[in-house]
Amino acid sequence: xxxxxxxxxxxxxxxxxxxxxxxxxxxxxxxxxxxxxxxxxxxxxxxxxxxxxxxxxxxxxxxxxxxxxxxxxxxxxxxxxxxxxxxxxxxxxxxxxxxxxxxxxxxxxxxxxxxxxxxxxxxxxxxxxxxxxxxxxxxxxxxxxxxxxxxxxxxxxxxxxxxxxxxxxxxxxxxxxxxxxxxxxxxxxxxxxxxxxxxxxxxxxxxxxxxxxx
Numbered sequence: 683x684x685x686x687x688x689x690x691x692x693x694x695x696x697x698x699x700x701x702x703x704x705x706x707x708x709x710x711x712x713x714x715x716x717x718x719x720x721x722x723x724x725x726x727x728x729x730x731x732x733x734x735x736x737x738x739x740x741x742x743x744x745x746x747x748x749x750x751x752x753x754x755x756x757x758x759x760x761x762x763x764x765x766x767x768x769x770x771x772x773x774x775x776x777x778x779x780x781x782x783x784x785x786x787x788x789x790x791x792x793x794x795x796x797x798x799x800x801x802x803x804x805x806x807x808x809x810x811x812x813x814x815x816x817x818x819x820x821x822x823x824x825x826x827x828x829x830x831x832x833x834x835x836x837x838x839x840x841x842x843x844x845x846x847x848x849x850x851x852x853x854x855x856x857x858x859x860x861x862x863x864x865x866x867x868x869x870x871x872x873x874x875x876x877x878x879x880x881x882x883x884x885x886x887x888x889x890x891x892x893x894x895x896x
Contacts, residue, residue, distance in 0.1 A: 767779070767780035773807065787818060
């Protein structure tokens with residue numbers, strides 16, 4: 683009897699230990715183009731190699747159109763609620779765990795939010811890409827954590843500012859033109875009125891002279 687109880691307790695301990703030692707597995711969700719929006723910039727997400735996502739510990743999936751926005755989110759919110767971060771291979775679009783991938787960075791590489799980072803499943807592919815482009819640096823997941831995540835989209839802001847200035851200038855010109863036209867119209871009207879008044883005075887003087895003559 684005691685032996686049976688001992689065996690049962692041993693089995694229960696092994697089961698509990700196995701359950702505690704098992705690491706939670708997280709699965710990336712598919713990108714639904716035309717529906718999914720980036721958690722940071724709210725732009726529509728394309729189902730391409732730039733898409734990334736975070737699967738939270740509660741199972742929810744947060745999607746991003748650029749790996750840079752993923753890091754913007756984690757910088758703000760931390761990693762406590764993060765189950766797994768995923769990126770995609772540049773060539774195959776296969777989902778990869780962020781810590782298992784390799785990266786190529788250059789400020790001129792085109793990405794949706796201009797962070798300039800591409801991800802690769804194999805280190806050799808990343809190195810080959812950099813060599814073919816004739817620019818860029820190889821990065822690991824550890825390098826990404828210390829990377830300065832800056833978007834290179836200044837030209838877009840400058841363009842918007844210029845358009846605003848042009849609008850203001852156009853508005854000023856229109857206002858000036860309208861004021862000038864109104865002023866000219868009023869002056870012409872006043873001149874006409876004064877001319878009419880002068881004619882009336884001349885007629886009165888002529889009538890007075892005729893009366894005196896009689």
